[in-house]
Amino acid sequence: MPDAVPAVPAVPVTAAFPATGRRVLVSGASRGLGRAVAHAFAENGDRVAVHYGSRRPDAEETLAALPGSGHVLLGADLADPSGAAALVSAAAAALGGIDVLVNNAAVNTPHPPATTPYDEWTAAWQQHVAVNLLGTAHLSHGAARAMIAQGTGGRIVNIGSRGAFRGEPDHPAYGATKAAVHALGQSLAVALAPHGIAVASVAPGFIDTDRVAHRLTGDEGAAIRAQSPFGRVAAPEEIAAAVRWLASPEAQWSSGAVLDLNGASHLRT
Structure with missing residues (x-):
């Protein structure tokens, strides 16, 4: 009878990754979903760096409302690669x-192709690519390098969009850059797994935030809510809860995933 092959013990490379008390950077946290995400982590006992681009008063409100202590307010222009690098360092x-990075910062200005002048069209594309895609890539690079140096693993969660799959006819650069963010997250998931860093993305549908509150009134609001069989849109806190779970120690095996959070308003095959 052949000798039994000895079992190889599993040694999780994220054994030191904490469940609470983590150091979390949330980009674009001045209001809306970013604010809800920052609050979800702070409520969990984590310390949060609240990033803002231009809305400092709103970001100060976010910071003041966070439970716990040790949080910090940081401003940076993510369209500038040096701004992204400075934000990670700060x-x-x-x-x-840094234990967790949530890439939430994004721009989303309308530019329907049939009616947008060419100069406005090109400006919209450059802005969306610079912030939504390159800003996410540069922050991810810096945070990953910091996590590797720490040797305790980490989590990166990207905020993508249902529009990457469903289409964004009035915001095509937004849909395209969010699709690229999903692809970036999957590439990073493979590249960073040996360092104990898990990377995942969420793809939310319509979210009830101040920025889009005007669209949820009247006939347009009714049509938007009717996209989901639940007859409503998401609350920011629902998306934030999923983000917090993807950043947890238990969610390592979700690395590489793109999690649909759209209330069955768009089903991928």
């Missing part, structure tokens, strides 16, 4: 490191 210095 967050790591203020928090003593």
Whole structure:
């Protein structure tokens, strides 16, 4: 009878990744979904770096409302690669490191192709690519390098969009850059797994935030709510809860996933 092959013990590379008390950088956290995400982590006992681009008063409101202590407010222009690098450095210095990055910052200005002048069209595309895609890529690179240096693993969660699959006829650069963010997250998931860093994305549908509140009134609002068989749109807190779970120690095996959060308003095959 052949000798039994000894079992190889599993050694999780994220054994030191904490469940609470983490150091979390949330980009675009001045209001809306970013604010809800920052609150979800703070409520979990984590310390949060609240990033803003231009809405400092709103970001100050976010910071003031966070439970717990040790949170910090940081401003940076993510359309500038040096701004993204400076944000990662400032967050790591203020928090003593980075365990979780949530890439939420994005622009979404209308530019329907049939009616948008060419100069406005090109400007819209450049802005969307610079912030939504390259800003996400540069923050992810910096945060990943910090996590690798720390040696305790980490989590990166990207905020994508249902529009990457469903289409965004009035916001095509938004849909395209969010599709690219999903692809970026999957590439990073493979590249960073040996370092104990899990990367996942969420693809929300319509979310009830201040920025789009005007669209939820009247006939347009009724039509938007009717997209889901639940007859409503998402609350920011529902999306934030999923983001927090994807950043948890238990969610490592979800690395590489793109999680649909759209209330069955769009089903992928």
